[in-house]
Amino acid sequence: MQNDIKPFNDMASILSNPILNTDSYKASHYLQYPPEASAMFSYIESRGGRYDRTLFFGLQMLIKEYLCRPITPAMIGQAKAFFAAHGEPFNEAGWRYVVEHYAGYLPVRIRAVPEGSVVPTHNVLVTVECDDPQVFWLTSYLETMLMRVWYPITVATQSWHLRKTIRAYLEKSSDDLTQLPFKLHDFGARGVSSAESAAIGGAAHLVSFMGSDTVLGVVAANHYYNEAMAAFSVPAAEHSTITSWGRERETEAFRNMITTFGKPGAIVSVVSDSYDLFAALEVWGTELKQAVLDSGGTLVIRPDSGDPRTIVLQTLRALEASFGSTVNSKGRRVLNSVRVIQGDGVNPDSIEAILAGMDEAGFAADNIVFGMGGALLQQINRDTQRFAMKCSAIRLGDEWHDVHKDPVTDAGKRSMKGRLTLLVNRHTGEYRTATLPLAWDDRTVEGDWDEALVTVFDSGKLLVDVAFSEVRKWAHAGEG
Structure with missing residues (x-):
């Protein structure tokens, strides 16, 4: 031994x-467990929370990493x-x-809604079952590991809802919706608790967006979801690369960014508040203006301190005074050759406030990109969407029995009972949770409803290996 x-x-x-x-x-x-127990069935759901719908994502990563090895x-x-x-x-x-x-290999069957599905809360998303009497308890034993799917689902859900917010402002103020996937950039790598969190959460964000500086998140999306390249980035300055020149040579540091990276079609991001944002904006609009124009690229200014809503508007107005703007078909102004990226204090509330303030001031949403860090990958927890995995049925001998909890002290923790599945209406797309028995072959059920869950894992074998592009299609199927 x-x-x-x-x-x-x-x-x-x-x-x-x-x-x-x-x-x-x-x-x-x-x-x-009861001595006659011979099989067990559990499910995962979001019991409500910040958002009324969840974007299902991340189970494939967990299965590939932890359950496909013996x-x-x-x-x-x-x-x-x-x-x-x-x-x-x-x-x-x-x-x-x-x-x-x-x-x-674990003799466990896992069924789940397709990754990328947007499902109302209070519905079953995953079911786990083991029907071997010798090891039926594996169903519950795996709860700790499988329950961590709450994290990529919650990140993906938040990003999906933020995409909706940003899209609404683009539709109202912009002529170009193709920029939407690059409007919320992942700055979260340094703010998470581990490299694994950066990988899993970073990949989840990319279901809705294609901009990221979280390398491990991009690698995870590529690796676990068969993608060539899930996201992109651009050369960008940080405070160390600017302040290393000294305050008296800040203009030279800025010029170096344009000289080194500026070219037709390129995007160059430069943090500009290391000392005095307003003095820097004056330099960009006077001494360095021609260099920016001659480069043929787009300069993106990053103000990195101050009240986000106020600073963004002040920065936009200063840049407009120097570089001018063009009025689009929506009657909103789009800056010429320059943009702003706000990466400080960015969260769902501040994004809404900044976009609303820009719209009130007549600026198109084209002018802003958001970089979101801790609020994107770290300022969430299992209770954000109130995730739980519960046993809902146990087989005693040859007969299945319903199992559930119903605490008198918290009705919100009441669990569902029975062997469960998720149904989807083939006409309306509506979801509802139903009780088995239904055949395990995903057959069409009576009426207008089909089974939405598919078997993704069985006894060590991954049965569905979805591509990242397909996840994105599921997640944004309703967009125009």
Whole structure:
């Protein structure tokens, strides 16, 4: 047995061990179910929250990373040693059964709504079932890992709703809707808790947008969703690259950006408030104006401090005074050769306030790009959309029984019961949660409703490997 145990200082093996990717108390649960239990069924839902609809995304990443590799004797040995020292019982026989009868692959069936689907809250999004009496408890054991799908869903949901907000202002004030995918840029990599969060959350944002500086998020979208390149960026200055020239040479630092990166069709972003934003705007509009025009590119000014709504309008007005503007067909003004990116204090409320203020002032939404950091990838949690995974049915012997919770102290935590599925109306697109039995073959159900859930994973096999382009099509199918 000692040969099975990997050292506990090998964090890579620990993090890749599905047996340890759980809560401590889960290790004891196999002893707590009724002795005649033979199968278990659970589901995941958003029980409401900030938004009334959720954009489903991210399960494919979790399945590929954690469930498509087999349990090994070494993993079992490692987990046995940990739980013995940790004070919890360990179901060694159950895990060895998985290795011996399923070659280490978990005999679990996962069904889910297609990634990119926008589903009203209070509906089942994922179901998990194990019907092998020897290891039926795996359904609940996987809750900890699978429940983390709340994170990419919530990021994707927030970005989807922000896209709707920005689109509305573009439709009102702009002649060019093609710029929409680049209007909200991911600045969140340094504000998240881990590299994994940057990857998962960064990928989720890209369902609705195509601009990102979160490298790991772009890589994750490419890797897990079969995409050549999911997002793009542009050369941009930060305070260190400007202030390293010294205050007296700030103009030279600005000129270097245009000389180095300015070319026809290029976009160059320059932070301009390292010392005095208004003095910098004066320099851009006088001494450096011709260099900007001659470059043939677009200069994007980043004010990085002050009240966002006020500063954006002050910056736009200063740039308009220097570079001029053109009135579009909506009667709004579009700056010539220059734009603004606001990356400080950006959140759903400030985006709405800035766009509203610009519209009131007669500026088209063309003139602004948003860079969103902590509020995009970090200022959310599981309760933002009140996600939960609950057991809703258990088979005792040969008969299924409904399971649910209904606490008198919080009706909002009432769970659904029975073996569940999600139905979609083939005419209206409306969703509703229904109770099985329905065939597992996704057959058409009676009337105008079809099953929306599809089997995406079964006993170690990923059965649906969706492309990122398809996720985006699902998410934005209703756009013009």
